[in-house]
Amino acid sequence: MERHFQQDLELLKSNVIRMGSAVEQNLFNALDAVMKNDAALASRVIASDGTINQFEIEIDNMVVDLLALQQPVASDLRLILAIQKINNDLERIGDHAVNIAESAYRLTETPQDEPLMEIPNMAKIAKEMFQQALDSFIHLNALQAQSVLESDDRIDALNRGMNSKVIQFIKNDMKSIEGGLELLRISRNLERVADLTTNIAEEVIFHTQAKIVKHHAAEEKQKKQ
Amino acid sequence: MERHFQQDLELLKSNVIRMGSAVEQNLFNALDAVMKNDAALASRVIASDGTINQFEIEIDNMVVDLLALQQPVASDLRLILAIQKINNDLERIGDHAVNIAESAYRLTETPQDEPLMEIPNMAKIAKEMFQQALDSFIHLNALQAQSVLESDDRIDALNRGMNSKVIQFIKNDMKSIEGGLELLRISRNLERVADLTTNIAEEVIFHTQAKIVKHHAAEEKQKKQ
Numbered sequence: 339m340e341r342h343f344q345q346d347l348e349l350l351k352s353n354v355i356r357m358g359s360a361v362e363q364n365l366f367n368a369l370d371a372v373m374k375n376d377a378a379l380a381s382r383v384i385a386s387d388g389t390i391n392q393f394e395i396e397i398d399n400m401v402v403d404l405l406a407l408q409q410p411v412a413s414d415l416r417l418i419l420a421i422q423k424i425n426n427d428l429e430r431i432g433d434h435a436v437n438i439a440e441s442a443y444r445l446t447e448t449p450q451d452e453p454l455m456e457i458p459n460m461a462k463i464a465k466e467m468f469q470q471a472l473d474s475f476i477h478l479n480a481l482q483a484q485s486v487l488e489s490d491d492r493i494d495a496l497n498r499g500m501n502s503k504v505i506q507f508i509k510n511d512m513k514s515i516e517g518g519l520e521l522l523r524i525s526r527n528l529e530r531v532a533d534l535t536t537n538i539a540e541e542v543i544f545h546t547q548a549k550i551v552k553h554h555a556a557e558e559k560q561k562k563q
Numbered sequence: 564m565e566r567h568f569q570q571d572l573e574l575l576k577s578n579v580i581r582m583g584s585a586v587e588q589n590l591f592n593a594l595d596a597v598m599k600n601d602a603a604l605a606s607r608v609i610a611s612d613g614t615i616n617q618f619e620i621e622i623d624n625m626v627v628d629l630l631a632l633q634q635p636v637a638s639d640l641r642l643i644l645a646i647q648k649i650n651n652d653l654e655r656i657g658d659h660a661v662n663i664a665e666s667a668y669r670l671t672e673t674p675q676d677e678p679l680m681e682i683p684n685m686a687k688i689a690k691e692m693f694q695q696a697l698d699s700f701i702h703l704n705a706l707q708a709q710s711v712l713e714s715d716d717r718i719d720a721l722n723r724g725m726n727s728k729v730i731q732f733i734k735n736d737m738k739s740i741e742g743g744l745e746l747l748r749i750s751r752n753l754e755r756v757a758d759l760t761t762n763i764a765e766e767v768i769f770h771t772q773a774k775i776v777k778h779h780a781a782e783e784k785q786k787k788q
Contacts, residue, residue: 402644409634419627422644426651505740512737515730522744 343408347417350400351476354421354428357393358472361428364390364435365468365531369461371442372524373454380446383439390432397425420541424475427534427541431468434527434534441520441527452517455503456496460528463489463496468531471538480546486539493532500525568633572642575625576701579646579653582618583697586653589615589660590693590756594686596667597749598679605671608664615657622650645766649700652759652766656693659752659759666745666752677742680728681721685753688714688721693756696763705771711764718757725750 364383371380401422404410410418445452467489474483504518589608596605626647629635635643670677692714699708729743 402641405630405644406636406640409636411631411634415631416627419630419647422647423651426648501744505744508733508740509737512734515733519726519730519747 361432368435368438375446377446380439380443387436394429420545423541424538427537431531431534434531437527441523445520448517456500460496464528464531467535471535474542478546480543483539483542490532490536497525497529586657593660593663600671602671605664605668612661619654645770648766649763652762656756656759659756662752666748670745673742681725685721689753689756692760696760699767703771705768708764708767715757715761722750722754
């Protein structure tokens with residue numbers, strides 16, 4: 339029974355990793371589509387979201403089966419519940435990748451080329467965070483997960499900066515309003531991707547250290563306001 | 564054991580309902596703050612998010628304890644996993660209420676009074692959806708949950724309409740750009756509240772009918788684009 343359970347748990351973990359890779363590819367392609375003004379690549383991301391949704395449902399079903407048939411306790415139970423949350427976070431990151439791809443697509447239809455301002459920088463940080471978070475889950479490495487949390491503040495700051503930059507940009511040239519709003523959408527979606535990636539890292543830390551860090555960042559943020 | 568389990572399950576359910584009421588109050592207050600230009604009310608919502616986060620952690624811990632100690636199977640197991648997801652959805656709706664309150668606060672600082680366009684209408688629908696979803700959970704009523712799903716399309720349409728209205732508004736009066744962007748933020752947060760409320764309704768339907776409706780709406784939406 340125990341050996342069977344460990345095999346099932348490994349299968350579950352490897353499915354989450356496969357899903358993570360699919361989400362990573364969609365996120366990276368969506369950002370490339372923004373950067374390269376590539377409508378075809380954007381369409382590909384939008385079309386492939388179904389695969390990710392399918393992954394989520396399968397992993398959810400595996401979780402239920404594993405809990406029902408094996409009735410794990412203690413650390414194993416917590417790991418499975420963490421996996422269920424990570425599964426949900428990954429699916430939502432996939433949704434944001436689709437949103438970014440949709441903005442990329444609409445940007446290819448605006449008359450002028452918009453300067454991307456902080457987007458390339460935010461994209462670079464978000465990609466690194468995602469890779470680190472996925473890696474920290476694969477190796478259940480709390481130290482690596484911790485570094486993800488630290489990057490989240492940088493994305494938040496850049497996202498806030500985008501707001502005033504886009505407002506200035508629109509004020510200088512009214513024709514850029516539609517494009518400017520798309521850039522704000524992309525920026526906000528990247529900020530959400532960073533938040534969800536932070537959630538994944540927090541689940542890894544919580545599981546490895548059994549420590550609640552989840553609402554710490556939110557409370558810190560609130561204090562600062 | 565069985566009787567003990569049913570008592571624990573009832574306690575878990577009643578905690579989710581209490582959390583739902585707290586989230587409802589924050590959401591309603593945030594929307595009132597927008598409508599009445601009330602900075603003090605907005606501040607109160609922002610300050611009370613900690614209570615909701617605390618609820619989420621407590622319910623999460625109860626879920627883990629219940630799974631570990633009672634090892635429920637079949638329908639009970641699925642209900643507990645549904646509760647865990649609903650808990651997470653409620654906490655996120657609480658976050659959006661805070662975002663709306665923050666926008667309400669900033670709107671009180673803009674020089675002119677902005678027309679709220681579709682916001683009051685969206686707020687009314689979102690509030691009804693939330694009440695219906697919470698009620699459908701309390702009574703595990705799939706029919707009532709189904710009606711929540713139908714309202715989601717109306718919010719989506721109004722949110723899309725807000726975009727072109729705000730663009731026109733800004734084009735007419737450049738001084739309204741900051742206020743216009745806040746209105747778009749509120750609209751988008753309401754759209755997300757409606758999505759999360761739909762998730763809750765889907766969990767209720769899924770639990771009562773053991774039927775996956777979760778990604779159906781997303782696929783429908785994608786087909787229409």
